[in-house]
Amino acid sequence: MGIILDKAPYLIEKLPGGGLVITSMDWVINWSRKSSLWPLSFGLACCAIEWMADVGARNDFDRFGVFPRPTPRQADLIFISGTLTKKMAPRLKRLYDQMAEPKYVIAMGSCANTGGPFYDSYSVVKGVDKVIPVDVYIAGCPPRPENVLLSILKLQEKIMKESILKK
Amino acid sequence: MDNLELLSKITGKFPEVKEFLPAAGVLKDEMLAVSAPAGVILPLCTELKNNKDFDFDYVMCISGVDLKDKLQAVYHLYSLKRKHKLEIKTELDAVKPEVDSVSSLWQGADWHEREAYDMFGIVFKGHPNLTRILTAEDFEGYPLRKDYEGKPDNYD
Numbered sequence: 001m002g003i004i005l006d007k008a009p010y011l012i013e014k015l016p017g018g019g020l021v022i023t024s025m026d027w028v029i030n031w032s033r034k035s036s037l038w039p040l041s042f043g044l045a046c047c048a049i050e051w052m053a054d055v056g057a058r059n060d061f062d063r064f065g066v067f068p069r070p071t072p073r074q075a076d077l078i079f080i081s082g083t084l085t086k087k088m089a090p091r092l093k094r095l096y097d098q099m100a101e102p103k104y105v106i107a108m109g110s111c112a113n114t115g116g117p118f119y120d121s122y123s124v125v126k127g128v129d130k131v132i133p134v135d136v137y138i139a140g141c142p143p144r145p146e147n148v149l150l151s152i153l154k155l156q157e158k159i160m161k162e163s164i165l166k167k
Numbered sequence: 168m169d170n171l172e173l174l175s176k177i178t179g180k181f182p183e184v185k186e187f188l189p190a191a192g193v194l195k196d197e198m199l200a201v202s203a204p205a206g207v208i209l210p211l212c213t214e215l216k217n218n219k220d221f222d223f224d225y226v227m228c229i230s231g232v233d234l235k236d237k238l239q240a241v242y243h244l245y246s247l248k249r250k251h252k253l254e255i256k257t258e259l260d261a262v263k264p265e266v267d268s269v270s271s272l273w274q275g276a277d278w279h280e281r282e283a284y285d286m287f288g289i290v291f292k293g294h295p296n297l298t299r300i301l302t303a304e305d306f307e308g309y310p311l312r313k314d315y316e317g318k319p320d321n322y323d
Contacts, residue, residue, distance in 0.1 A: 086302075086303055086306075086320070089322055122302075122315070122317040123301075123310070130321070130322050130323075131322070
Protein backbone atom coordinates (compact mmCIF):
# COMPACT_ATOMS: atom_id res chain seq x y z
CA MET A 1 0.00 0.00 0.00
CA GLY A 2 2.81 2.37 0.90
CA ILE A 3 4.64 1.89 -2.40
CA ILE A 4 1.43 2.34 -4.40
CA LEU A 5 0.60 5.54 -2.55
CA ASP A 6 4.18 6.84 -2.75
CA LYS A 7 5.04 6.10 -6.39
CA ALA A 8 1.85 5.49 -8.39
CA PRO A 9 0.24 8.98 -8.10
CA TYR A 10 3.21 10.67 -9.75
CA LEU A 11 3.18 8.17 -12.62
CA ILE A 12 -0.59 8.34 -13.11
CA GLU A 13 -0.60 12.15 -13.05
CA LYS A 14 1.45 12.27 -16.28
CA LEU A 15 -1.00 10.03 -18.19
CA PRO A 16 -3.95 11.57 -20.13
CA GLY A 17 -6.90 11.82 -17.73
CA GLY A 18 -4.58 10.98 -14.84
CA GLY A 19 -5.66 14.03 -12.83
CA LEU A 20 -9.21 12.74 -12.72
CA VAL A 21 -7.97 9.35 -11.53
CA ILE A 22 -5.89 11.04 -8.80
CA THR A 23 -8.80 13.11 -7.47
CA SER A 24 -11.05 10.04 -7.53
CA MET A 25 -8.41 8.06 -5.63
CA ASP A 26 -8.00 10.98 -3.23
CA TRP A 27 -11.69 10.96 -2.53
CA VAL A 28 -11.89 7.22 -1.92
CA ILE A 29 -8.78 7.14 0.29
CA ASN A 30 -9.76 10.21 2.29
CA TRP A 31 -13.32 9.01 2.66
CA SER A 32 -12.16 5.65 3.98
CA ARG A 33 -9.67 7.31 6.34
CA LYS A 34 -12.14 9.80 7.76
CA SER A 35 -14.86 7.16 8.15
CA SER A 36 -12.82 4.90 10.40
CA LEU A 37 -10.94 7.18 12.75
CA TRP A 38 -9.95 4.83 15.49
CA PRO A 39 -8.75 6.73 18.54
CA LEU A 40 -6.37 5.33 21.12
CA SER A 41 -8.03 4.65 24.47
CA PHE A 42 -5.74 7.04 26.24
CA GLY A 43 -6.56 9.50 28.97
CA LEU A 44 -4.59 11.81 31.21
CA ALA A 45 -6.93 13.55 33.64
CA CYS A 46 -10.54 14.56 34.22
CA CYS A 47 -11.11 15.22 30.49
CA ALA A 48 -10.52 11.49 30.03
CA ILE A 49 -13.59 10.75 32.16
CA GLU A 50 -15.57 13.14 29.99
CA TRP A 51 -14.14 11.52 26.88
CA MET A 52 -15.14 8.05 28.07
CA ALA A 53 -18.70 9.31 28.42
CA ASP A 54 -18.44 10.89 24.95
CA VAL A 55 -17.54 7.66 23.18
CA GLY A 56 -20.21 5.83 25.17
CA ALA A 57 -23.71 4.92 24.17
CA ARG A 58 -25.45 8.29 24.64
CA ASN A 59 -23.34 10.30 22.22
CA ASP A 60 -22.38 7.26 20.18
CA PHE A 61 -19.27 8.38 18.33
CA ASP A 62 -19.29 4.98 16.65
CA ARG A 63 -21.72 6.37 14.05
CA PHE A 64 -18.78 8.43 12.73
CA GLY A 65 -16.48 5.43 12.83
CA VAL A 66 -14.82 6.62 16.03
CA PHE A 67 -14.16 3.47 17.96
CA PRO A 68 -11.52 3.31 20.71
CA ARG A 69 -8.64 0.91 20.25
CA PRO A 70 -6.46 -0.33 23.10
CA THR A 71 -3.12 -0.21 21.28
CA PRO A 72 -1.33 2.57 19.39
CA ARG A 73 -0.54 0.12 16.56
CA GLN A 74 -4.23 0.06 15.59
CA ALA A 75 -5.00 3.71 16.27
CA ASP A 76 -5.22 6.56 13.75
CA LEU A 77 -6.15 9.23 16.22
CA ILE A 78 -5.12 10.22 19.72
CA PHE A 79 -7.14 12.47 21.98
CA ILE A 80 -4.94 14.26 24.49
CA SER A 81 -7.59 14.37 27.17
CA GLY A 82 -6.17 16.14 30.19
CA THR A 83 -3.16 17.74 31.79
CA LEU A 84 0.14 16.63 30.32
CA THR A 85 2.84 16.64 32.98
CA LYS A 86 6.51 16.85 32.19
CA LYS A 87 6.95 13.37 33.60
CA MET A 88 4.32 12.01 31.22
CA ALA A 89 5.52 13.91 28.13
CA PRO A 90 8.20 11.40 27.02
CA ARG A 91 5.68 8.58 27.43
CA LEU A 92 3.14 10.41 25.29
CA LYS A 93 5.80 11.02 22.64
CA ARG A 94 6.57 7.33 22.65
CA LEU A 95 2.90 6.40 22.23
CA TYR A 96 2.58 8.87 19.37
CA ASP A 97 5.67 7.42 17.70
CA GLN A 98 4.20 3.93 17.95
CA MET A 99 1.11 4.93 15.99
CA ALA A 100 1.14 4.13 12.27
CA GLU A 101 0.78 6.84 9.62
CA PRO A 102 -1.55 8.55 8.87
CA LYS A 103 -2.06 9.72 12.44
CA TYR A 104 -3.97 12.63 13.85
CA VAL A 105 -3.99 14.43 17.19
CA ILE A 106 -6.86 16.23 18.90
CA ALA A 107 -5.99 18.33 21.96
CA MET A 108 -9.00 18.16 24.24
CA GLY A 109 -9.56 20.89 26.81
CA SER A 110 -7.64 23.85 28.19
CA CYS A 111 -4.85 21.80 29.78
CA ALA A 112 -3.95 20.04 26.57
CA ASN A 113 -4.17 23.30 24.59
CA THR A 114 -2.09 25.61 26.78
CA GLY A 115 -1.58 24.08 30.21
CA GLY A 116 -4.82 25.69 31.33
CA PRO A 117 -5.14 26.53 35.03
CA PHE A 118 -1.80 24.82 35.65
CA TYR A 119 0.10 27.18 33.34
CA ASP A 120 2.36 28.46 36.16
CA SER A 121 3.03 25.00 37.57
CA TYR A 122 6.52 23.57 37.73
CA SER A 123 5.39 20.22 36.41
CA VAL A 124 2.91 20.86 33.58
CA VAL A 125 3.68 21.08 29.86
CA LYS A 126 2.34 24.37 28.51
CA GLY A 127 0.36 22.89 25.67
CA VAL A 128 0.68 19.44 24.18
CA ASP A 129 1.93 20.94 20.91
CA LYS A 130 5.30 21.38 22.60
CA VAL A 131 5.64 17.61 22.33
CA ILE A 132 3.59 16.38 19.34
CA PRO A 133 1.85 18.15 16.43
CA VAL A 134 -1.85 18.86 16.95
CA ASP A 135 -4.54 18.86 14.25
CA VAL A 136 -7.58 20.14 16.13
CA TYR A 137 -7.83 22.03 19.41
CA ILE A 138 -11.01 21.86 21.49
CA ALA A 139 -11.71 24.63 24.00
CA GLY A 140 -13.48 23.88 27.26
CA CYS A 141 -12.81 22.65 30.76
CA PRO A 142 -13.91 20.00 30.03
CA PRO A 143 -15.36 20.44 26.50
CA ARG A 144 -19.03 19.60 26.00
CA PRO A 145 -19.71 16.36 24.14
CA GLU A 146 -21.04 18.41 21.22
CA ASN A 147 -17.72 20.22 21.11
CA VAL A 148 -15.78 16.96 21.03
CA LEU A 149 -18.11 15.78 18.28
CA LEU A 150 -17.42 18.96 16.35
CA SER A 151 -13.68 18.34 16.61
CA ILE A 152 -14.14 15.00 14.88
CA LEU A 153 -16.21 16.61 12.12
CA LYS A 154 -13.53 19.30 11.72
CA LEU A 155 -10.84 16.66 11.54
CA GLN A 156 -12.88 14.81 8.91
CA GLU A 157 -13.09 18.03 6.89
CA LYS A 158 -9.35 18.38 7.18
CA ILE A 159 -8.76 14.80 6.08
CA MET A 160 -11.00 15.29 3.02
CA LYS A 161 -8.68 18.12 1.86
CA GLU A 162 -5.65 15.84 1.81
CA SER A 163 -4.19 14.53 -1.41
CA ILE A 164 -1.93 11.60 -2.17
CA LEU A 165 0.15 13.96 -4.34
CA LYS A 166 1.28 16.05 -1.37
CA LYS A 167 4.07 15.21 1.10
CA MET B 168 -7.43 8.33 75.98
CA ASP B 169 -8.15 12.05 75.98
CA ASN B 170 -5.65 14.72 75.01
CA LEU B 171 -4.51 15.71 78.51
CA GLU B 172 -3.87 12.12 79.50
CA LEU B 173 -2.06 11.45 76.23
CA LEU B 174 0.09 14.56 76.68
CA SER B 175 1.03 13.76 80.27
CA LYS B 176 1.96 10.17 79.38
CA ILE B 177 4.14 11.28 76.46
CA THR B 178 5.90 14.06 78.36
CA GLY B 179 6.42 11.67 81.27
CA LYS B 180 8.47 9.39 79.06
CA PHE B 181 9.99 12.08 76.82
CA PRO B 182 10.56 15.33 78.73
CA GLU B 183 11.95 17.08 75.61
CA VAL B 184 8.53 16.79 73.94
CA LYS B 185 6.44 19.96 74.40
CA GLU B 186 2.84 20.75 73.65
CA PHE B 187 2.83 22.74 70.44
CA LEU B 188 0.00 25.08 71.45
CA PRO B 189 -1.20 24.89 75.06
CA ALA B 190 -4.74 23.94 74.14
CA ALA B 191 -5.11 20.30 75.10
CA GLY B 192 -7.42 21.13 77.96
CA VAL B 193 -9.54 23.48 75.89
CA LEU B 194 -9.77 21.59 72.64
CA LYS B 195 -10.94 18.27 73.96
CA ASP B 196 -12.06 16.88 70.64
CA GLU B 197 -9.28 18.41 68.55
CA MET B 198 -6.06 16.71 67.66
CA LEU B 199 -3.26 17.08 70.19
CA ALA B 200 -0.19 18.70 68.67
CA VAL B 201 3.26 18.29 70.20
CA SER B 202 6.67 19.50 69.10
CA ALA B 203 9.67 17.26 69.38
CA PRO B 204 13.34 17.71 68.47
CA ALA B 205 14.44 15.81 65.37
CA GLY B 206 16.71 13.47 67.34
CA VAL B 207 13.87 12.09 69.45
CA ILE B 208 11.50 11.28 66.58
CA LEU B 209 12.52 7.65 66.08
CA PRO B 210 12.51 6.61 69.79
CA LEU B 211 9.30 8.60 70.31
CA CYS B 212 7.53 6.95 67.39
CA THR B 213 8.81 3.51 68.41
CA GLU B 214 7.31 4.04 71.86
CA LEU B 215 4.06 5.42 70.45
CA LYS B 216 3.66 2.42 68.19
CA ASN B 217 4.78 -0.40 70.47
CA ASN B 218 3.43 0.76 73.84
CA LYS B 219 -0.06 -0.68 74.14
CA ASP B 220 -1.20 2.42 76.04
CA PHE B 221 -0.68 4.52 72.93
CA ASP B 222 -1.03 1.91 70.18
CA PHE B 223 -0.56 4.30 67.27
CA ASP B 224 -0.76 1.73 64.49
CA TYR B 225 -1.48 4.05 61.58
CA VAL B 226 0.44 7.03 60.18
CA MET B 227 -2.09 9.21 58.44
CA CYS B 228 0.30 11.68 56.90
CA ILE B 229 3.88 12.85 56.94
CA SER B 230 4.33 16.24 55.37
CA GLY B 231 6.72 19.16 55.22
CA VAL B 232 6.39 22.85 55.92
CA ASP B 233 8.74 25.59 54.77
CA LEU B 234 9.03 28.25 57.48
CA LYS B 235 11.72 30.10 55.47
CA ASP B 236 14.40 30.13 58.21
CA LYS B 237 13.75 26.47 58.96
CA LEU B 238 11.85 23.48 57.69
CA GLN B 239 9.32 21.43 59.57
CA ALA B 240 8.28 17.81 59.28
CA VAL B 241 4.75 17.05 60.50
CA TYR B 242 3.54 13.59 61.48
CA HIS B 243 -0.12 12.74 61.90
CA LEU B 244 -0.67 9.53 63.81
CA TYR B 245 -3.86 7.64 64.51
CA SER B 246 -4.77 4.60 66.55
CA LEU B 247 -7.38 2.47 64.86
CA LYS B 248 -7.97 0.55 68.09
CA ARG B 249 -8.06 3.40 70.61
CA LYS B 250 -9.38 6.07 68.22
CA HIS B 251 -7.03 8.82 69.31
CA LYS B 252 -4.92 11.06 67.17
CA LEU B 253 -1.61 12.86 67.60
CA GLU B 254 0.26 15.43 65.60
CA ILE B 255 4.04 15.68 66.00
CA LYS B 256 5.89 18.67 64.62
CA THR B 257 9.66 18.70 64.40
CA GLU B 258 11.81 21.59 63.29
CA LEU B 259 14.66 20.91 60.92
CA ASP B 260 17.62 22.88 59.69
CA ALA B 261 16.83 24.75 56.46
CA VAL B 262 20.24 24.01 54.91
CA LYS B 263 20.60 20.39 55.95
CA PRO B 264 17.14 19.05 56.91
CA GLU B 265 17.63 15.55 58.28
CA VAL B 266 15.44 13.35 60.45
CA ASP B 267 15.32 9.61 61.14
CA SER B 268 12.98 7.62 58.93
CA VAL B 269 10.00 5.94 60.58
CA SER B 270 9.28 3.69 57.58
CA SER B 271 10.73 0.77 59.56
CA LEU B 272 7.80 1.21 61.98
CA TRP B 273 4.98 1.92 59.55
CA GLN B 274 5.08 0.71 55.94
CA GLY B 275 2.77 3.56 55.02
CA ALA B 276 5.39 6.10 56.02
CA ASP B 277 7.55 5.02 53.07
CA TRP B 278 5.80 6.98 50.34
CA HIS B 279 4.89 9.90 52.64
CA GLU B 280 8.57 10.37 53.35
CA ARG B 281 9.46 10.09 49.69
CA GLU B 282 6.92 12.80 48.91
CA ALA B 283 8.27 15.09 51.64
CA TYR B 284 11.75 14.47 50.24
CA ASP B 285 10.55 15.19 46.71
CA MET B 286 8.75 18.42 47.55
CA PHE B 287 10.89 19.84 50.39
CA GLY B 288 14.21 17.99 50.24
CA ILE B 289 13.86 16.63 53.77
CA VAL B 290 16.29 13.71 54.08
CA PHE B 291 14.87 10.78 56.03
CA LYS B 292 17.88 8.86 57.31
CA GLY B 293 17.52 5.09 57.09
CA HIS B 294 14.80 5.17 54.42
CA PRO B 295 15.13 2.12 52.13
CA ASN B 296 14.55 3.97 48.86
CA LEU B 297 14.61 7.74 49.22
CA THR B 298 14.04 8.81 45.61
CA ARG B 299 11.65 11.23 43.95
CA ILE B 300 8.10 9.93 43.82
CA LEU B 301 5.95 12.55 42.06
CA THR B 302 8.24 14.62 39.86
CA ALA B 303 10.39 13.19 37.09
CA GLU B 304 13.64 11.43 37.94
CA ASP B 305 15.78 14.20 36.47
CA PHE B 306 13.88 17.02 38.20
CA GLU B 307 16.03 19.64 39.87
CA GLY B 308 15.16 21.49 43.07
CA TYR B 309 12.39 21.09 45.62
CA PRO B 310 9.26 22.72 44.19
CA LEU B 311 7.26 23.41 47.36
CA ARG B 312 10.05 25.37 49.02
CA LYS B 313 9.41 29.09 49.23
CA ASP B 314 12.66 29.96 47.47
CA TYR B 315 12.07 27.55 44.57
CA GLU B 316 12.37 29.08 41.13
CA GLY B 317 12.01 26.65 38.29
CA LYS B 318 14.17 26.97 35.22
CA PRO B 319 12.25 26.95 31.91
CA ASP B 320 12.86 23.78 29.93
CA ASN B 321 11.78 22.64 26.48
CA TYR B 322 8.24 22.02 27.75
CA ASP B 323 7.73 25.66 28.85
